[in-house]
Amino acid sequence: MTEFGGDAEAMYREHILDHYKHPRNFGVLEGADIDHREDNPLCGDDIRMMLKLDGDGRVADVRFHGRGCAISQASASMLTERAKGLTLEAIKGLQRDDLLQMLGITVSPVRLKCAILSLVVLRDGVELYEKSHAPG
Amino acid sequence: MSFDVERVRKDFPILDRMVKGRRLVYLDSAATTQKPTPVLEAMARYYARSNANVHRSIHTLGEEATEAYVGAHETVARFIGARGLEEIVFTKNCTEAINTVAYAWGLTNLERGDEVVVTRMEHHANFVPWQQIARAKGATLRIAPLDAEGRVDLEAYGALLGRRTKIVAFTGMSNVLGTITPAREMIRMAHDAGAVALVDGAQSVPHTKTDVRALDADFLAFSGHKMLGPTGIGVLYGKMDLLERMPPFQFGGEMIRRVEDENSSWNDLPWKFEAGTPMIAEAIGLAAAVDYLNGLGMDNVREHEERLVAKAYAALAAVPGVTLYGPKPGPERGGVVAFNVEGAHAHDLASLFDDAGIAVRAGHHCAQPLMRELDVPSAARASFYVYNTEAEVEALASAVARAREVLA
Numbered sequence: 001m002t003e004f005g006g007d008a009e010a011m012y013r014e015h016i017l018d019h020y021k022h023p024r025n026f027g028v029l030e031g032a033d034i035d036h037r038e039d040n041p042l043c044g045d046d047i048r049m050m051l052k053l054d055g056d057g058r059v060a061d062v063r064f065h066g067r068g069c070a071i072s073q074a075s076a077s078m079l080t081e082r083a084k085g086l087t088l089e090a091i092k093g094l095q096r097d098d099l100l101q102m103l104g105i106t107v108s109p110v111r112l113k114c115a116i117l118s119l120v121v122l123r124d125g126v127e128l129y130e131k132s133h134a135p136g
Numbered sequence: 137m138s139f140d141v142e143r144v145r146k147d148f149p150i151l152d153r154m155v156k157g158r159r160l161v162y163l164d165s166a167a168t169t170q171k172p173t174p175v176l177e178a179m180a181r182y183y184a185r186s187n188a189n190v191h192r193s194i195h196t197l198g199e200e201a202t203e204a205y206v207g208a209h210e211t212v213a214r215f216i217g218a219r220g221l222e223e224i225v226f227t228k229n230c231t232e233a234i235n236t237v238a239y240a241w242g243l244t245n246l247e248r249g250d251e252v253v254v255t256r257m258e259h260h261a262n263f264v265p266w267q268q269i270a271r272a273k274g275a276t277l278r279i280a281p282l283d284a285e286g287r288v289d290l291e292a293y294g295a296l297l298g299r300r301t302k303i304v305a306f307t308g309m310s311n312v313l314g315t316i317t318p319a320r321e322m323i324r325m326a327h328d329a330g331a332v333a334l335v336d337g338a339q340s341v342p343h344t345k346t347d348v349r350a351l352d353a354d355f356l357a358f359s360g361h362k363m364l365g366p367t368g369i370g371v372l373y374g375k376m377d378l379l380e381r382m383p384p385f386q387f388g389g390e391m392i393r394r395v396e397d398e399n400s401s402w403n404d405l406p407w408k409f410e411a412g413t414p415m416i417a418e419a420i421g422l423a424a425a426v427d428y429l430n431g432l433g434m435d436n437v438r439e440h441e442e443r444l445v446a447k448a449y450a451a452l453a454a455v456p457g458v459t460l461y462g463p464k465p466g467p468e469r470g471g472v473v474a475f476n477v478e479g480a481h482a483h484d485l486a487s488l489f490d491d492a493g494i495a496v497r498a499g500h501h502c503a504q505p506l507m508r509e510l511d512v513p514s515a516a517r518a519s520f521y522v523y524n525t526e527a528e529v530e531a532l533a534s535a536v537a538r539a540r541e542v543l544a
Binding site: 004012017020041042043044067068070071072111114 | 480482489514535542543
């Protein structure tokens with residue numbers, strides 16, 4: 001059988017496959033304060049992020065739902081672990097490189113959009129929430 | 137002459153290339169094909185010896201360039217059985233050829249209440265132009281459905297046709313399902329309803345013998361780069377009387393006869409539709425590609441691909457968890473195999489295959505209306521051409537099995 005053995009096999013390292021096959025915080029969060037979904041029609045990756053906030057405005061609970069490639073789903077799973085306990089300000093401060101660091105791989109330009117979709121959904125969800133809750 | 141794939145492969149220098157330490161296995165010819173040495177040499181020779189602008193240069197180089205450029209139209213006309221070079225318009229690609237008809241024919245012939253018929257398996261290039269022109273003119277886009285095997289449901293297609301139908305546009309071969317459509321029958325049905333018919337030949341012309349007069353096609357569009365030629369050139373075939381009655385699509389130099397302050401008149405066919413300095417080197421490269429295919433024989437090309445697709449279909453079907461799309465191998469099936477592996481996204485498959493030097497396509501294949509119908513966000517696709525071997529098909533099947541172990 002073909003052994004791949006190169007960059008791609010490295011890309012599918014154990015912890016990425018682990019998050020892909022056993023996603024953390026996967027499901028629907030009832031009564032979420034923030035519930036936002038976006039997809040990438042070009043490749044069919046689809047991510048929905050749901051957050052519940054506590055009295056201090058920190059993330060008390062988080063879930064994601066969706067389907068897509070291993071990179072997109074693993075990155076969403078890792079991002080939910082990271083988001084728990086953060087303020088909305090801190091979430092808005094999360095950068096592409098933070099996500100890539102969590103994934104621990106270099107991503108080709110074509111696959112970058114898979115890797116960062118979850119972050120885009122999360123940040124857009126927070127921004128929409130803040131707009132609709134802006135004073136005045 | 138019997139078809140010798142090993143001899144064919146020697147004409148394609150890129151096939152010697154190593155990718156990630158493995159010999160390239162190129163299974164993405166439905167996206168673009170590799171180029172044989174005669175095509176590369178024809179283009180290099182033109183630039184090295186004859187480069188000049190065409191049509192009006194009164195010097196030796198200009199005359200050589202013009203002769204080669206005009207000759208390329210004649211070569212293509214013969215290849216598809218057109219009546220002459222007047223019916224062969226060179227465009228940027230297949231997409232521009234279809235847009236030429238959508239704009240030049242559609243804007244002048246479609247009216248409010250008219251209907252345009254396409255099929256569920258169209259590439260975006262033969263879907264979106266009609267959707268948008270129909271909207272602009274207040275016409276309605278009707279979509280012929282497919283049967284369970286991924287063939288056009290001819291009864292339902294027939295039921296869509298009526299006196300409101302002005303044009304039918306459908307693919308000669310699906311770039312996802314590999315379905316070869318019954319073009320002759322579909323065109324006859326369109327004509328019986330009083331409509332004209334356009335065939336998107338991007339996937340069919342490179343792989344099967346095409347005769348526009350036997351088909352009685354009104355328009356046929358295809359691309360050079362999917363048939364061993366260079367990028368940057370496509371072809372629009374149109375029946376002469378239809379092209380005569382159509383206004384130009386683009387305006388400028390080359391397509392003009394007389395220009396006055398208020399009015400202009402147009403050049404003869406096909407030049408009326410070729411505004412500006414055309415793709416001269418690309419036309420020469422395309423003509424060399426046609427010569428090369430003629431040398432192989434289109435019947436041999438088709439037979440070779442039929443063998444490969446039958447082998448691929450059987451080998452992939454034997455891997456657990458693999459779903460294959462489109463009709464079973466046979467006369468209705470071209471050299472394309474789209475598939476999914478349970479638990480694995482197509483992009484992940486393509487990334488893993490790349491490490492084995494295997495190039496396949498993954499995604500929606502510019503056919504979102506079809507992918508929605510299949511209810512899959514994406515699929516991997518292997519596609520074959522004259523230089524592919526049975527050993528490469530085996531390498532693909534082995535890689536699919538391995539990828540399933542990694543991902544699922």
